[in-house]
Amino acid sequence: MSGVRRDNVERRLFGVLRPVIIVLLLVVCLFPFYYMALLSFRPLDAVLQDPGALWPQAGEIDLGTYRDVLTSTANGGQGFLTFIRNSAIVAIGTVVLTLLVAIPGAYAVSRLDFFGRRQISAVFLGVYFFPAILLAIPLFVFFTRIGQRGTLSGLVVVYVAQVAAVSIYMLRNYFDTIPPSLEEAAAIDGCTRLQAMRHISLPLALPAIASNALFVFMIAWNEFLFALLFLVENRSKWTVSLGLSQLAGSIEVPTTVLMAGSVILTVPIIVLFFLSERWLAGGLTAGAEKG
Amino acid sequence: MRAPEPGRQDHRSRRPGPARSARVREDRRAGYLLISPTAVIVFVMVVLPILWTVSLAFQDVRLLNLRTTGVVGAYSLDNFRAVLTSPGFLDALVTTLVYSVFGTACAIGVGVVAALALRAPFRGRGLVRACMLIPYVAPVVAATFVWTTMLNPQFGVVNHYGTTLLGWNDPIAFLSSAESASPFGIDLHVSTALLTVVLFEGWRSFPFAFLFITARIQAIPESLEEAARVDGATPTQRFRHIVLPQLLPTLAVLTVLRFIWTFNNFDDIYLLTGGGSGTQVVAVRVYDYLINRGDIGAAAAQALVLAAILAVLVTVYLKLFGRSEEVG
Numbered sequence: 001m002s003g004v005r006r007d008n009v010e011r012r013l014f015g016v017l018r019p020v021i022i023v024l025l026l027v028v029c030l031f032p033f034y035y036m037a038l039l040s041f042r043p044l045d046a047v048l049q050d051p052g053a054l055w056p057q058a059g060e061i062d063l064g065t066y067r068d069v070l071t072s073t074a075n076g077g078q079g080f081l082t083f084i085r086n087s088a089i090v091a092i093g094t095v096v097l098t099l100l101v102a103i104p105g106a107y108a109v110s111r112l113d114f115f116g117r118r119q120i121s122a123v124f125l126g127v128y129f130f131p132a133i134l135l136a137i138p139l140f141v142f143f144t145r146i147g148q149r150g151t152l153s154g155l156v157v158v159y160v161a162q163v164a165a166v167s168i169y170m171l172r173n174y175f176d177t178i179p180p181s182l183e184e185a186a187a188i189d190g191c192t193r194l195q196a197m198r199h200i201s202l203p204l205a206l207p208a209i210a211s212n213a214l215f216v217f218m219i220a221w222n223e224f225l226f227a228l229l230f231l232v233e234n235r236s237k238w239t240v241s242l243g244l245s246q247l248a249g250s251i252e253v254p255t256t257v258l259m260a261g262s263v264i265l266t267v268p269i270i271v272l273f274f275l276s277e278r279w280l281a282g283g284l285t286a287g288a289e290k291g
Numbered sequence: 292m293r294a295p296e297p298g299r300q301d302h303r304s305r306r307p308g309p310a311r312s313a314r315v316r317e318d319r320r321a322g323y324l325l326i327s328p329t330a331v332i333v334f335v336m337v338v339l340p341i342l343w344t345v346s347l348a349f350q351d352v353r354l355l356n357l358r359t360t361g362v363v364g365a366y367s368l369d370n371f372r373a374v375l376t377s378p379g380f381l382d383a384l385v386t387t388l389v390y391s392v393f394g395t396a397c398a399i400g401v402g403v404v405a406a407l408a409l410r411a412p413f414r415g416r417g418l419v420r421a422c423m424l425i426p427y428v429a430p431v432v433a434a435t436f437v438w439t440t441m442l443n444p445q446f447g448v449v450n451h452y453g454t455t456l457l458g459w460n461d462p463i464a465f466l467s468s469a470e471s472a473s474p475f476g477i478d479l480h481v482s483t484a485l486l487t488v489v490l491f492e493g494w495r496s497f498p499f500a501f502l503f504i505t506a507r508i509q510a511i512p513e514s515l516e517e518a519a520r521v522d523g524a525t526p527t528q529r530f531r532h533i534v535l536p537q538l539l540p541t542l543a544v545l546t547v548l549r550f551i552w553t554f555n556n557f558d559d560i561y562l563l564t565g566g567g568s569g570t571q572v573v574a575v576r577v578y579d580y581l582i583n584r585g586d587i588g589a590a591a592a593q594a595l596v597l598a599a600i601l602a603v604l605v606t607v608y609l610k611l612f613g614r615s616e617e618v619g
Contacts, residue, residue, distance in 0.1 A: 007525040014526055021408045025401075026419060028494065029426055035448060036437045051446040052455065101332060104325035113315070114322030120330070127337045131555035131601070133574045134594035137581055138340035138347065161336030164329050187314075193321045222430040224558045229582075241432040245562060248436050255440055262433040273428045277421045 033266065040065050040259035047256060065260035073235070078253060080261055082236060083243040086152060087221055090239060093156040094220035095213045098167050101160065103209065106171030107197055111180065124165035132162075132225055140229050150237060155230050159220050167212055174208035175201060214276040218269055240265045347591035354585030370592035379571070380593070384600070387572040389481060390489060390560070391553040397493030398549055399542060402500025406508055407530070420505070427498035435562035438491055442466055469568040482569030488560050492553060500545050507541040508534065543612050547605060554601050573597045 038055065039047060043062045046053075071077020109117050139158055143149035182204075183196040191199065202209075227242040238246065244261045247253045349366040374380055405423055409416060426434065441447050442465040450462035468483040479486065511534060519529050557574040560566060566575035573593060580590035 004523070007523065010525045010527055018408050018411075021404060022419065025405050025408070026422060029423055029498075032434065032437045032441060033425065033429070035441060036433065039440065048446050051448060052451040054448075101328040105329035108322045108325035112318045112322035112325070114319045114326075117322060117326075120326060124329075124333060127333065127341075129551050129555075129601070129605075130337075130341060131557075131574060131577075131594060131597055133555070133557050133577045134344055134591075134598055135337065135340050137577070137587060137591050137594060138343040139336070140581065141347070141352075141587060142340070142343070157332070158336060161332050164333055168329060193317060218428060222432075224432055224562070241430055244436060245432045248439070255446075258436065259440070262436050265430050266433045269428055269430055270425065273424070274421060277424070 033270075036259055036262050036266065039256050040263045042256060044254040044256045065254075065257045066264075068257045069260045069264065078243070078247060078257065078261065079235070080240065080243060080264060083238050083240040084264065086231075086237060087239040087241070090152050090155055090159070090227075091217045091220040093153070094159040094163065095216045097156060097160045098163050098216045099209065099213060102164050102167035102171060102212070103202070103205075105164070106168045107175055107201065109168060110172045110175035111183075111197075111201075112193070124168060127165060136225060136229055139226070143230065149230050150234050152231075152237060155226060156220075158226050158230075159223065163216050163219055167216060170212050170215070171205065171208055174205050178204050211276050214272050218272060221269060344591045344594060347587055348595050349592075350588050352587040352591075354587060370588040371596070374589050374592045374596065379576070380573075383571050383573045383576045386485065386570060387554060387574075387597075389485065390492070390556075390570075390572055391550050393489045394492030394496070394553045395546060395549040397489060398496035398553075399500045399545055401493055401497035402504050402545075403538070403542075405497065405501045406504040407534075409505070410508055423501055424498040426495050431495075431558045432562060434495060435491070435559060439466060439563060442487065466564050467568050484564050484568035484570045488563050488570050491559060491563060492556070495559065496549060496553070500549065503541055503545055504538060507538055511537045547608060550608075551601060551605065554604075555597070 038053075041061045041063070042053070042056055043060065043064075046057070046060055050057075067077070069078045069080045071079070072081065073079040108114070109120065140149065143154050148154040178201055183191075183193075183200050186196040186200050187193075222241060223239075224241050224245065227239045228245070231237045231239065231242055232246065235243075240261070244258060244265055247261070248258055348370055349368070351365065351367070351369065409420055409423075441449050442463075444450050444462035444464050447462075449465070450459070453459040454462060463483065465487045466484050470483055472479045472481055472483040472486040474486075481489075515533050516529055519533050524532065555574060556572070557578060560570050560572055561575050561578065564570045566572070566579065571579075574597065577590050577594045577597070580586045580593060
């Protein structure tokens with residue numbers, strides 16, 4: 001009898017707790033981003049006078065922060081347009097190069113029987129567990145010595161090396177689900193391996209490749225440590241992340257203007273995330289349900 | 292059962308012998324060809340640098356004499372001796388451990404709660420789930436900047452409501468106070484700033500745990516719980532005896548992954564506190580030696596010590612966990 005009562009109490013308790021927890025988690029997750037957008041629209045003196053306002057007062061909305069943050073430094077702004085361009089070059093460059101090396105690599109690891117193919121993915125992933133700061137030291141020294149520190153292309157090469165392994169891992173999982181019999185049919189029709197790969201498996205893997213591209217783009221766009229080490233001396237080479245972090249320390253730039261910068265940094269990622277969320281979540285946790 | 296006839300076995304392989312082995316050879320060659328670009332770039336940009344760090348750690352290399360040092364130089368243990376005995380290294384190590392243990396626990400704890408709360412379907416659950424992942428995918432620089440602003444003692448929204456609604460006497464300098472944190476009068480023996488960065492780590496990383504736990508929970512067969520329900524098990528009993536045992540392997544893997552990544556984390560603490568007020572973890576200290584002091588050798592030695600300690604901790608954990616798995 002007491003078991004039934006306990007069951008009832010618990011059911012009622014969790015019935016109340018569940019929505020409370022969900023709302024609480026949503027607020028905790030989303031409020032910082034709402035606050036970011038809010039501050040970017042409010043003038044600085046209004047924020048200082050009324051720091052607790054949770055929505056903009058009537059007639060208070062001010063888009064001047066965005067103008068200020070995007071205008072070039074020559075015209076008295078913060079030059080975020082240049083940062084956006086740099087971030088875009090780095091992120092797109094990383095995506096293109098990563099796919100160029102990772103698609104063939106993933107295909108090979110998934111399909112072709114060659115010596116060491118099992119070990120190679122383990123080695124690639126093992127590398128992931130080294131601290132980034134450990135890699136940063138020799139790369140910093142190396143790129144300084146060959147005079148390539150401070151170039152966007154140097155950064156791209158470093159990023160590709162960092163994401164190639166996980167990219168191969170995600171793509172391989174997808175290639176594994178494409179039945180080999182499709183390619184065997186093509187082989188009987190006289191296709192070589194590489195032709196079969198190009199004409200049969202690649203088109204089928206396009207959704208996975210697209211989600212992988214978005215994933216890599218997001219990593220490269222968000223990256224901070226290597227951008228800091230490689231590009232900090234030259235403002236015209238700063239990425240959005242680096243620019244925001246460098247200007248955040250200075251007193252001359254109003255917080256509201258930098259909030260506009262944060263919104264500019266965050267919005268592309270949130271948009272890409274919602275576009276790719278379904279694929280990404282699946283790709284990352286593939287195999288997790290097996291325990 | 293009949294023994295297979297020789298003729299049938301031949302039939303099973305589709306192509307005659309020589310052509311088939313040509314195919315195998317072609318595959319092997321294609322395999323090496325396709326994997327080599329990745330192998331080269333990972334080798335040159337990851338494996339070699341790791342080896343080079345080892346070499347640097349045993350040499351006296353500074354930013355100033357960088358251009359004149361070669362791979363072959365005067366090797367000594369001086370860096371390790373200097374680093375291990377330097378004031379602050381042990382503190383940084385303890386801080387790193389506290390940060391990783393509590394950050395990991397926080398992330399996984401909240402992840403479990405979130406996954407359970409969102410287990411039963413409701414309208415808009417997909418959207419809510421996606422929203423829960425935003426802290427994890429958002430750029431770290433933007434996330435830390437907005438947290439710094441929210442926690443600002445002068446005009447931050449947290450301190451505003453803390454002083455006006457919650458009755459705090461003074462605004463709290465969340466990110467620059469080295470005083471021991473004592474929420475609700477309980478002294479935690481951890482600086483306020485360290486507690487804040489741990490909470491930030493929990494906020495930022497719980498979505499990762501949430502994602503994996505959700506995937507695992509969905510794979511638990513419904514019949515198991517249905518049977519327990521029929522037998523009169525209450526929700527907490529069903530969690531304790533049905534769901535949790537199914538989750539344990541996933542939680543174990545998550546613990547290792549989150550611990551490794553938190554242990555190695557540089558960005559979050561560097562951006563939130565710069566390593567001040569009792570939050571200097573080893574990764575931030577390595578950066579300080581590399582850039583501010585220009586002492587590359589000492590930086591490399593510390594990074595190696597960091598990696599070595601991590602390797603030992605993970606090995607011990609896997610040993611312990613592997614054993615308990617066998618017993619259970």
